[in-house]
Amino acid sequence: MQNIYCDVCKKRIDETITNRTFYYYPQYGICEPCKDNLEAQLKPQARNKEPFAFEWYQKLIKDTLDKGVQRGRL
Numbered sequence: 001m002q003n004i005y006c007d008v009c010k011k012r013i014d015e016t017i018t019n020r021t022f023y024y025y026p027q028y029g030i031c032e033p034c035k036d037n038l039e040a041q042l043k044p045q046a047r048n049k050e051p052f053a054f055e056w057y058q059k060l061i062k063d064t065l066d067k068g069v070q071r072g073r074l
């Protein structure tokens, strides 16, 4: 079994169960704690966005992940 690492915190994911311990985004794969942090950042912004736009949200996810990968945390 190949080792998979979170793109943000670089932690190795021991048991990869997609969408339970590891989450795939277009450019990145991230672990569960990082996914929780990502959602915590996205939710307040998405809630205030009116009208909600899917493309805007996809871009927000990508921008937030780009920043997280650069900093090594979300």
Ligand SMILES: [Zn+2]
Pocket: 006, 007, 008, 009, 010, 011, 030, 031, 032, 033, 034, 035
């Ligand atoms: Zn992580």
